[in-house]
Amino acid sequence: MRTTAASGPHVEALLKILELERSKGYGDVVVVGGLDRYLQNYLKKARDTGGSSSASRICPPDFRYAALAKEQRRQWAEKTRRLLTERPSDKPSSAKKSSARPVPVKQAPPPPPGMTLDSPITAVKGIGPSMASRFAKLGVRTIREMLYFFPRRHMDYGNQRRISELDVGLEQTLVATVWEARQVNLGGRLGTEAIVGDETGNVRAVWFNQPYLAQRFRTNARLVLFGKVGVYKGKKVFESPEWELLESEALPHADMLVPVYPLTEGLYPRSVRRLAKAVVSGWAPRLGDHLPGEVRNRCALMPLSEAIQQAHFPDSSESRNEARRRLAFDELFLIQMGVAARKLEWQETQASAAFRIDDDLLRRFGHGLPFSFTPAQERALKEILTDVSQTRPMSRLLEGDVGSGKTVVATAALMMAAANGCQGVLMAPTEILAEQHFNTISTILSRLGLCEEESGLLLRFPSLPPYPFVMALLTGSLKAGAKRKIQKQAVEGGVHLVIGTHALIQKSVEFRKLGLVVVDEQHRFGVLQRSALRQKGANPHVLVMTATPIPRTLALTLYGDLDLSVIDELPPGRVAIETKWLEPAQRQAAYNFVRRKIGEGRQAFVVCPLIEESESIEAKAAVAEYKRLSEEIFPDLRLGLLHGRMSSADKESVMRSFKDRQLDILVSTPVVEVGIDVPNAVVMLIEGADRFGLSQLHQFRGRVGRGEHKSYCLLLAESPSFEGRERLKIIERTRDGFLLAEEDLWLRGPGEFFGTQQSGLPDLRMARLSDVALLEIARAEAIRLLASDRGLKRPEHRLLAKEVARVWRAGGEAG
Ligand code: ADP
Ligand code: MG
Numbered sequence: 001m002r003t004t005a006a007s008g009p010h011v012e013a014l015l016k017i018l019e020l021e022r023s024k025g026y027g028d029v030v031v032v033g034g035l036d037r038y039l040q041n042y043l044k045k046a047r048d049t050g051g052s053s054s055a056s057r058i059c060p061p062d063f064r065y066a067a068l069a070k071e072q073r074r075q076w077a078e079k080t081r082r083l084l085t086e087r088p089s090d091k092p093s094s095a096k097k098s099s100a101r102p103v104p105v106k107q108a109p110p111p112p113p114g115m116t117l118d119s120p121i122t123a124v125k126g127i128g129p130s131m132a133s134r135f136a137k138l139g140v141r142t143i144r145e146m147l148y149f150f151p152r153r154h155m156d157y158g159n160q161r162r163i164s165e166l167d168v169g170l171e172q173t174l175v176a177t178v179w180e181a182r183q184v185n186l187g188g189r190l191g192t193e194a195i196v197g198d199e200t201g202n203v204r205a206v207w208f209n210q211p212y213l214a215q216r217f218r219t220n221a222r223l224v225l226f227g228k229v230g231v232y233k234g235k236k237v238f239e240s241p242e243w244e245l246l247e248s249e250a251l252p253h254a255d256m257l258v259p260v261y262p263l264t265e266g267l268y269p270r271s272v273r274r275l276a277k278a279v280v281s282g283w284a285p286r287l288g289d290h291l292p293g294e295v296r297n298r299c300a301l302m303p304l305s306e307a308i309q310q311a312h313f314p315d316s317s318e319s320r321n322e323a324r325r326r327l328a329f330d331e332l333f334l335i336q337m338g339v340a341a342r343k344l345e346w347q348e349t350q351a352s353a354a355f356r357i358d359d360d361l362l363r364r365f366g367h368g369l370p371f372s373f374t375p376a377q378e379r380a381l382k383e384i385l386t387d388v389s390q391t392r393p394m395s396r397l398l399e400g401d402v403g404s405g406k407t408v409v410a411t412a413a414l415m416m417a418a419a420n421g422c423q424g425v426l427m428a429p430t431e432i433l434a435e436q437h438f439n440t441i442s443t444i445l446s447r448l449g450l451c452e453e454e455s456g457l458l459l460r461f462p463s464l465p466p467y468p469f470v471m472a473l474l475t476g477s478l479k480a481g482a483k484r485k486i487q488k489q490a491v492e493g494g495v496h497l498v499i500g501t502h503a504l505i506q507k508s509v510e511f512r513k514l515g516l517v518v519v520d521e522q523h524r525f526g527v528l529q530r531s532a533l534r535q536k537g538a539n540p541h542v543l544v545m546t547a548t549p550i551p552r553t554l555a556l557t558l559y560g561d562l563d564l565s566v567i568d569e570l571p572p573g574r575v576a577i578e579t580k581w582l583e584p585a586q587r588q589a590a591y592n593f594v595r596r597k598i599g600e601g602r603q604a605f606v607v608c609p610l611i612e613e614s615e616s617i618e619a620k621a622a623v624a625e626y627k628r629l630s631e632e633i634f635p636d637l638r639l640g641l642l643h644g645r646m647s648s649a650d651k652e653s654v655m656r657s658f659k660d661r662q663l664d665i666l667v668s669t670p671v672v673e674v675g676i677d678v679p680n681a682v683v684m685l686i687e688g689a690d691r692f693g694l695s696q697l698h699q700f701r702g703r704v705g706r707g708e709h710k711s712y713c714l715l716l717a718e719s720p721s722f723e724g725r726e727r728l729k730i731i732e733r734t735r736d737g738f739l740l741a742e743e744d745l746w747l748r749g750p751g752e753f754f755g756t757q758q759s760g761l762p763d764l765r766m767a768r769l770s771d772v773a774l775l776e777i778a779r780a781e782a783i784r785l786l787a788s789d790r791g792l793k794r795p796e797h798r799l800l801a802k803e804v805a806r807v808w809r810a811g812g813e814a815g
Contacts, residue, residue, distance in 0.1 A: 010045040011084055014038075018077045019321070025773030026073040028066055035065045057083055085318055117144040117283065124279055130266075131275075137264045137614075146279045147287070147308050150327075150765055151259030154320065155226040155242055158256040164200035166229045166236055169722050173226045174203070174238070175246065181217035186718055189609075189621075196223055203229075205238035206719070209611060213243075222246035226260070230721050239721045244269055257314045264614075276312055284308040290799040291330070295781050302326040311766070325774065328767040332557065332775050334807045336782035337800075339560035343395075344786065346561070351391035352539050353515045355420040361465065365412055368448040371571060374405065380565040381409050384543060387563070388413060388516065394541035397559045400567030401737040402547045402702035403574065409567070410518045410543060411441050417541075418496040419465040422515025426499045427506075429521045430648075431475045432655050436677050437520065438473040438499045445469070457482065458495070466496065474500035474509065483508075514540045521546065547702070548695065549741040556775060557764075568738060576735060577705040579713040581689070581728040590714050591633050594683050598637060598664045602709060603681040606667045607700055609688025615669075619645040622669040625687070629667060642668035670696065679707025689715035689731075690724030694740040697731045 017031060017038065031038045039059050046055035058080050065073060115123050120142060122132045135141070140149045160173045176196035184193040190211035195204055205225055207213050217223060227241030242260045261272045289296070289304040296303070302310070307326035314320035366373065373381070380398055387394035400406045414424040426441075428434040442451065442459055449463035454470075457478065462468040472486045472495045486509075489495040493512035498505065502519070517540045544562060555564060582590055594604045608625050611618040626641040640654045640663040658666045659678050666681075670692065684704045689697060697715070705711035715728055734740055767774070785797075792801035 010042055014042055015081065015084055018081050021077060022074070022773075023768075023771065025776075026070045026077065028073070039063070039065065081318065085316065115143075117147075117287075118142050121146055121279075124275065126275060126278070131271075134264055134267045138262055138267075143279060143283055146276065147283055148765065149261065149276070150311050151261050151276075153242070153260050154257040154314065154317075155224065155244070155260055156257055156317070162200045163198050163203050166203065168229050168231055168236060171226065171228050173224065174198070175222065175224050176203070178217045178219055178221045178223050180219060181214045183211040183214045192217070194223070196225070203236055203238065204232075205241055205243075207240050208718075216245070228721065232719050239719070257317060257320060259312050280309055280312045288799050290803040291333070292785070292796060292800065295333075295785070299329060299777055299781065301329055304330075324766050327765075328771055329774055329778055331764050331767045332771065332778035333782055334804055335557055336560060336775075336779045337786070337804045338808045339557075340779070340782045340786055341790075343561040344790070346393060346395055349393065349539055352388075352393040352541050353420065353422050353513070354391045355385075355388045355416050355422070355515070357385050357389050357416060358419045358465070361415060361419050362412065364448060365415060369408070369444065370447070373408075374567070374569050374571055376400070376567040376569045377405050377409050380406075380567050381412055383563075383565045384409065384413050385416065388416065388541045393539050394516075394543065395562050396543050396565055397555070397562040398543055398545045398565050398567070399550060399555075400545075400547065401549060401570060402699070403706065404547075404567040404570055406545045406547070406567060407437060407440050407520075408444065410545060411444055413543060414441075414497055414516060414518065415464070415469075417516040418469050420515065421466060422513050423490070423493065423495070423511050424497050424516040424518065425505055425509075425511075425514065426497065426518045427502045427520065428499070429502060430655075430676075431477065431501055431652055432659065432676050433520065434475060434500050435473065438471075441497075441499070442471065445471075455482065458486065458489075469497075470495045471497040471499065474498055474504055476501070476504055516541045516543065519544045548699065549737040556779060560779070575705065575710055577701055577711045577713055579701065579715070579732050581715040581717070581732050584716070584718055587716060590685060590716060593712070593714070594665070594685060595634070595637075597683050597712075601680075602683070603658065603661065603663070603678060604665045604683035604685060605681060605700075605703055606665055607684070607686045608667065608669050610670050610691045615644045618669050619643040622667060626667045629665070634665060637664040639663065639665045639667060642666060644669055670700075676703070677706050678703070680709070682707075682709045682711040684711075684713045685716065686714070687716050688718070690717035690720035690728055692727075694727055694731055694734075694744045695737070697727075698737050698740045701731075702737075 017035070021028070021035070028035050043055050043059060065076070068076065112123075120132065121127050121135055121140065122129060124143065124146075127135070132141075135146075135149075138149065140146050155173055156171065157173055159171070160175065161167075163174065163176065166172060166174065174196070176198045179195045179197055179202065181192060181194040183190055184206070185191075186193075186206060186208055189209060192207045192210055192213040193204065194206075194214075194217050195202055197203070222245065224244040224246060225238050225241040226243070227238055229236050230239045231237065259273060259276065260269065261276065263269065263272065284305045287305045287308060291301065291304065295301075301307075302322050302325075304326070307323040310319045310323035311327055314323065380400075384394070384396060384398070387396055398406050398409065410426065414426065417424040426434075426437055428437055438457075445451065445459075445461055445464065449461050452460040452462065452468075454460055457473040457475075458470065459472075460468045460470050470489070472489070474483065474486050478486075486495060486498065490498055491510050491512055498509060498511075500509075519542065544559070550559070597604060606625070606629065608618070608622045611621055622641065622643045626639060630637075630639040640658055642651055642654050646654075654663075654666070655676050657663050658681075659676060661680060681704050684700055686692070686697065686700055692700075697713075701713040704713065715731070717724060717728060720728060730743055731740065734743075785792075789797055792798075792804065
C-alpha cells in the first residue's frame, strides 16, 4: 500500500480537485462556491483526522486561493500536491523509491551499429516479422513509434481492494480467483462473463465483444482486474475491466503502476509490456530533446527522455502526470508551430481581389429569401463580407450546428464574388453533398430571378450579376463531354460558381479568376490542404464551413490558421427532435416504432455500435447486424448497408438509393459520415449509444428532423456504465450542440471528438481537449519562437526544425 503524508478520502478528493483545477487552467471553477470554501472544510476534516500539521502548511492563516493570480495558483497547487503525496521518509521501502527520482542518467550504451530511432522494430531482440506485423496493425513500425506507443492507462496496484471493499464508480484493482467464465449474449452480441471470488465474496465481470476471453480464463486461475465498478440489477459488476492472468500467488510487478497497452490479435499484455520495457529503457535515454531549454524551463516541463520513460513506467502517478503534461505540450506545440507558420505565410502572400460590397444585391438577396436571417447569420455574413472587401486573403471558419443556415450565408458571399467579376467554388466531401448544395443554392437563386436551364447541371440566371450569372455542378459521374464543357467555361470565365467534390475540383479545374473558395464539412480537409489550395495560382479568399461544434481548444488546434465566425442559434420554429433512451427490454418496441413510421411512408437510419478495435471488425459487425435486421426483424422491408470498407462508388450508390426512397432503412457503421439530407427520414436508431461521445450522438441525431415531419432519435444501450448513463441522460435533454461539445470535453478525449487523422493533423495521443491552458501556453511559445527565429535556422533549433518537419509530413499524409 502506498502511504502518503496525509491520507483519507478528503485528501484524495483534494488531489482530484487540484488536478481538475489544473486542467481548467486554475480558473477556480471546479468547486461550486469556490475552492476557498472547500479548503475550510478540508481543514476541519484534517484536524479531525489528525493531519492538521500538513493541512496548515497547505493553507496558512489568511490564505485565499481566490485572491491569487493564475500563476500563483499554479505554484500553490503544485506545492500542495507534493505535500499531499510525498512519502514519509521513515518508511524504508518508499524512501528508496522517492530517492530514485530524478532518474540518474545512466550512460546509455551506444546504439548497435547501423541502428537508429527509425530502424524497424525487427531490429529489437525478440521481435520477429510476425510480431512486427502485429505491431504494425497498431501503427508501430519503428523504434521511435514504439517509444511513442503509450499505454492506454496504468493498472494501479496501489489501489487494490478486496471484493467486499469495492466501491461503485471508482477505478480499483482486484486480484481474485476465477470460478467460472463463459461466453454470454450481451445485447445481441457475444461477450464474456466471469465470476471471480476472494475470501470476502464474489463479483461478476463482463466484457463486450470479446467472447474469446472465456477460454483464457480457466477455473481457479488467478486474475487481476482493473477498472470501474458499476451496478447492474442491484449487483456490483466490473465492466470491461483491464485484466491480467497471474501465474503465481505473488504480485506480478514491482511497480505500483503497470502500463496497459492497446492490443491486437496475437499480442498479449505481458509480451507487449516486456518489449516496451526493453525499447524504452534502451532508447529513451538516447533521445535528444527538441524543445529549447528556455521553453522547457519557462513552462516547467520534464526533459523528453524522462517523460517517455515516465509515461510508460511511471514511478508515481504524479510523475506520470508530469510526463503526460510534457508530451501533451509537445504535441500541441508542434502543431502550433506549423499552424502559426502557415498563418504568417498566408498573411504575407500576394493580395486577393478586394470585393466591392454591393448593398443592392444584398438587399435583393435578403428580400428573395422566404425567411429573414437570424442575428447570428447576420453577424457571420458581416464578418465574411468585411474580410472579402480587403486584399488580405480571407481565411475564415464558419461554424454552426446542422441546419443553422451556413449555406445561405455562404451563398451571399459567393454572389458577391460573382458581382465583382470573380469566380467562386463550393467544395463538398461527397458527390451527394455537392448535389445537395447545388439544389439548395439554385432554389435560393431562383427566388431572386428567372432561371434558365442549359442542362440539369448548368444553370443561367440572366437577371443576376454579372448578367447572366452561371452556376454548374461538376461530379465524377458526368459524361466526359459535359465535364469538359464545364472545365472549359471555368477556364474562360463563363461559369461563376462551380459546385463539386474537393477531389474533383482540386484535380481537374482551372479558373480564369478564382475569387472565393468555400469548403464544406471541414474536418476532412486539413491545414495542409488549405495551404495547397491557396497556392493554386490565384490567391482566393477561403471560407470553411463545419457543422461540428468545436470547443476552443480544438478550434485553435485544427483551425489555428483561421479566423472564426460562429452561428450559434437555429432559425426559429424548428420542430425539436424527440430523443429517447430506451431500456434493453424496449428493443422490440423500438423496432415496432420504426416499422410504424415506415408504414406511414417515412424512412429510418440504424447506426451500429462503435467498435474500437478496427474498421474491418466494425464493418463485419455491421454486415452481421444488417443481416440480422433484414432476415429476422424486417424481412419485408428494403434495407441498405453502408460501411467504411466499401468503395466510395458503392457508398454513393447506397446513399443515393436511400435518398431516392428505394430503401426504407439504412444500416451503417459509425465511421461512415451519413452527411446527407434525407427529409423523409424521421427515425435515427443508435445501437450501443452509451459508447459514443455526445457530439457524435448529436451529429447522428442531426441527420433526421430535416423535413416537415416530426423526427425521433432512439438510443439503445445494453448495460451502460455509470458514465454511459450520464451521457445518455444529457443527450436526451440537451439539444444545443455547443453545450454537448463542452460536456464531451470533460467526459471524453479528442480522439473521440473526431480523428485527427482525418483532419491532416499530427496525432494527438497525450493532449486532451481539456488542455486549454496548456494549449494557450504552447501557442504563445510557438508564436514567440517564430518571431525570433522564423525559419528555425539557429543551431539550437536544429532538432526542433527536424521534429516540426517530421510531424507535419506525417500529418499531411494522413489528411
Ligand atoms: P447548414 O448548412 O448550416 O446545415 P442550411 O444553410 O442548409 O444549414 O439551412 C438549413 C435549412 O434552413 C435550409 O432549408 C435553409 O433554407 C433554412 N434556413 C436557413 N436560414 C434560415 C433562417 N434564418 N430562417 C429560416 N430558415 C432558414
Ligand atoms: Mg449543410
